Amino acid sequence: MATSNDNRESVIDSIIDLEQDMFTAVNNRGGESPCQQRLKTFRLMRWMTHSVHKLDYLESYLQDLQEAKKAGRNLMTEKYGRMEGLIPSNVTPEISFTVDTEATWMDELKTKYPRCFSQQGQGFKTYAASELQTLSSRSMELYYNEVKDALAAGRNLLQERYENLYRRLGYASLDLVEQEAENKAKSE
Numbered sequence: 564m565a566t567s568n569d570n571r572e573s574v575i576d577s578i579i580d581l582e583q584d585m586f587t588a589v590n591n592r593g594g595e596s597p598c599q600q601r602l603k604t605f606r607l608m609r610w611m612t613h614s615v616h617k618l619d620y621l622e623s624y625l626q627d628l629q630e631a632k633k634a635g636r637n638l639m640t641e642k643y644g645r646m647e648g649l650i651p652s653n654v655t656p657e658i659s660f661t662v663d664t665e666a667t668w669m670d671e672l673k674t675k676y677p678r679c680f681s682q683q684g685q686g687f688k689t690y691a692a693s694e695l696q697t698l699s700s701r702s703m704e705l706y707y708n709e710v711k712d713a714l715a716a717g718r719n720l721l722q723e724r725y726e727n728l729y730r731r732l733g734y735a736s737l738d739l740v741e742q743e744a745e746n747k748a749k750s751e
Contacts, residue, residue: 574621575613579606581628585639611728615720620705627699638697645693646686654692657707662691664710668721676737678744679725 586605613621631638644650654662666688673680695703713720726737734740 571618571621574618574625575610578613578621578625578628579609581625581632582609582639584632585628585637588637589640589643607728607731610731611724614727615723617705617709620702620709623702623705624698627697627702630699631697641697642690642693645696646689652692653696655703657703658692658695661695661707661710662688664714665691665721668719671719672722672725675722676741678748679737679741 583602583605587602613624616624628638641650645652669680669687695706698706710720722737729737729740734743
């Protein structure tokens with residue numbers, strides 16, 4: 564008997580499969596990007612991104628990807644095109660709120676875990692806004708509501724994503740990753 568967590572993971576796997584197809588099909592100026600050659604890392608990072616979302620959002624986003632594929636659209640190309648200013652931006656109030664909230668959460672992480680997150684930040688808002696603009700209005704509303712609910716509950720979804728990532732990499736917690744980085748810095 565499949566559990567709801569099994570179903571979530573199956574939906575996440577389907578999402579990442581479609582994202583990977585789109586990612587590897589992005590036609591970069593100057594040829595293939597080194598990131599396109601690191602698909603295991605790509606898959607892990609995309610899993611981390613999706614690991615905190617509710618099933619209704621995940622199913623809606625999967626539908627976005629399927630509809631885009633059927634229409635011949637590449638959402639990854641669109642995201643990177645917006646990041647580079649090649650495609651006009653259309654930032655709605657919901658996207659602004661979501662990006663600002665996630666940027667605040669990232670600032671909290673940089674304060675709490677300075678060794679783990681010292682390099683994060685410069686393009687964070689541009690990346691997040693560009694990705695969110697690829698969502699359907701249905702998916703964006705679900706994402707926006709998740710962020711509002713998390714904020715009201717005092718949760719930091721970015722921290723939860725990174726906790727999930729580091730657990731998957733074999734660490735017990737983000738606190739221990741930070742401690743290990745601090746110990747390493749002291750011994751150098």
